[in-house]
Structures are given as C-alpha cells and as structure tokens.
Amino acid sequence: MIDRRNALKLALGSAATFAAPAILAQTPKPRTRIVFLGTKGGPRVSIGASNPANLVVVNDTPIVIDCGMGVSRQLVKAGVPIPSVKYIFISHHHSDHNLEYGNLFYNAWAAGLSTPIHSFGPKGIEAMTRDYWELNKFDVETRIEDEGRPDPRKLLIAKDITEDGVVLKTPDVTVTAFRTPHPPIVDNFAYKFEAPDGVIVFSSDTAYNPKLAEFAHGADVLVHECLYLPAVDRLVAKTKNGATLRKHLLASHTSTEDVGRIAAAAGVKTLVLSHFVPGDDPAVTDDDWTRDVKTHFSGRIVVAKDLMELQLPV
Numbered sequence: 001m002i003d004r005r006n007a008l009k010l011a012l013g014s015a016a017t018f019a020a021p022a023i024l025a026q027t028p029k030p031r032t033r034i035v036f037l038g039t040k041g042g043p044r045v046s047i048g049a050s051n052p053a054n055l056v057v058v059n060d061t062p063i064v065i066d067c068g069m070g071v072s073r074q075l076v077k078a079g080v081p082i083p084s085v086k087y088i089f090i091s092h093h094h095s096d097h098n099l100e101y102g103n104l105f106y107n108a109w110a111a112g113l114s115t116p117i118h119s120f121g122p123k124g125i126e127a128m129t130r131d132y133w134e135l136n137k138f139d140v141e142t143r144i145e146d147e148g149r150p151d152p153r154k155l156l157i158a159k160d161i162t163e164d165g166v167v168l169k170t171p172d173v174t175v176t177a178f179r180t181p182h183p184p185i186v187d188n189f190a191y192k193f194e195a196p197d198g199v200i201v202f203s204s205d206t207a208y209n210p211k212l213a214e215f216a217h218g219a220d221v222l223v224h225e226c227l228y229l230p231a232v233d234r235l236v237a238k239t240k241n242g243a244t245l246r247k248h249l250l251a252s253h254t255s256t257e258d259v260g261r262i263a264a265a266a267g268v269k270t271l272v273l274s275h276f277v278p279g280d281d282p283a284v285t286d287d288d289w290t291r292d293v294k295t296h297f298s299g300r301i302v303v304a305k306d307l308m309e310l311q312l313p314v
C-alpha cells in the first residue's frame, strides 16, 4: 500500500535515472483499489482532513461511498474524472455523508457527463434527488437551453434501500447492504463490495455492533469508523453542550477498543481506521488511534489519511 504522493516521491527518489516515470507509466493499474477521499468524521469543514467519502475502483469503474463536503474536489485530486463515476452509495442521511450528494452529480454533469450514474441509499435518497432538481431548476434549465447540455434529471437514477441484501450486481462487483444501528438513526447501512481481488466492507457510522463482525466475516479489508475516548473527553470539556454531545457520540459510534473487537471477531486481513472522531485534534497520534485496537486485533491496521490508496489483493 502506498499513497500517490509517496509513489511519486519513490519514483523521483530512485531516479537520478530517467527510468522511473517510464516504469510508473508501464505499471498496469490494479483491478481493485480503495482511495480514502475524506477521513474526518462529522460535518464541520476544516483546513485539515476532508469530510467522509471513499472511492472503490473496480476494473476502471469508480464507485463513491458517501458524499461528505469536499468529495468532488477530492476525486479531482485523486486523478479520477468526476464524469467517470458510475455508482454512488450513501450510508445514512447525516449531512457529513450526503451534503455533497447532489452537487457531486452536478459537478459530473458540469464536466460533461453523458452516461447515467446510479445512486443508492437509505429511504430518502429518491426524495432528496427530486428535491435537488427543484432547488436547482433555474440553473439546470438555463444551461440545457442556453448551452445545449443533456437533461441531467434523466442521468441520475436514485434508489431507496429499505432492507438488507444485494443492492447491485454487475460483472465486476456485487454490493450488499446491511443495516447497523447509529442511534437515533436506524436507516443506516454498512456495505460489502465483492470484487475480483477481494472483499471490502465499509462499516458506516455505527454503534458497537457484534453483528457487523458477522457481516464482515472473512473480508479482506474492513474500513471501520472510530472514536478515541480520551480526545472526546477533552473536546466535550470545552463545549457548551458537552454532556449531551458526549452521550450522543458514545451511543452512536464505536470506540477504538471495540473496533478491535469487531475486526478480531470478523477475522479480517486488513483493518482500516477512518471517520475519525474527533477528526481534527492534532494531539491525537496514529499510535493513539491503534493502541486500544491492538489489545484485541493482531492483523494489519492502517490509519487512513485523505487520498491514501490501498490496492487489492491485500
């Protein structure tokens, strides 16, 4: 596993020769890869990590999982043309996961989209899609008329997910939804991607849920949200509504120690920690994120960073 910047550094570093860029160009792209587009949990925008979003690419088909603020920009930074996105999955309707859903599609259209994007999410995504066109009616109709663009309303095909099970099956990938509690939200889905080079599971935001370990059993990669309790306590001590906020965070998210329990019970090969809460406390180190995970899970642990890339097979 290597991120883009380090790949570049490696290439340049090894090459007082001019061979490295050519080697890079000849390296075949992996069939299956994950790019962590935004790793900071929560809706507040900051100058640090971007809000929650992930990308899975299978045989050149880009699939976006969650559309936190900044997802369009992060895709561009990752070198993925926005109109190449084929599928969008929303885990739940907290704004840090859907705020840029409509705008991501709009940005694909603005960049020349001509083929449909299919979106999936808990109940509400179909209504949200209709409402988005109402909100942007003036601009969209002006551009269709004035610039001769195709009607985008026919290119975004949204589908509410109402129960667990397979929601998408293509020759490249099978996607299965699994409901997991994120109090007070119950319409909240973890997703499993069965790709040619391995199985990837995204936990969504979730309370500690041992059933999620059954859903993720044997996965090659589990991307799990996490909460670091000592830093949460520091955060709430500075907050006016601190006691209520702490209660919400503990009831609806999974502590690093419990993430270790889930990964161990699931027997995954690689655990990726992401959706960090708190997501922008510079005092929290990678060691802090992994220390309590390691008391239960002895496999490989990756602390995700924005734009880090993980290739499969792992």
Ligand SMILES: [Zn+2]
Pocket: 041, 042, 052, 094, 096, 097, 205, 275
């Ligand atoms: Zn979230």
Ligand SMILES: [Zn+2]
Pocket: 092, 094, 182, 205
């Ligand atoms: Zn949430």
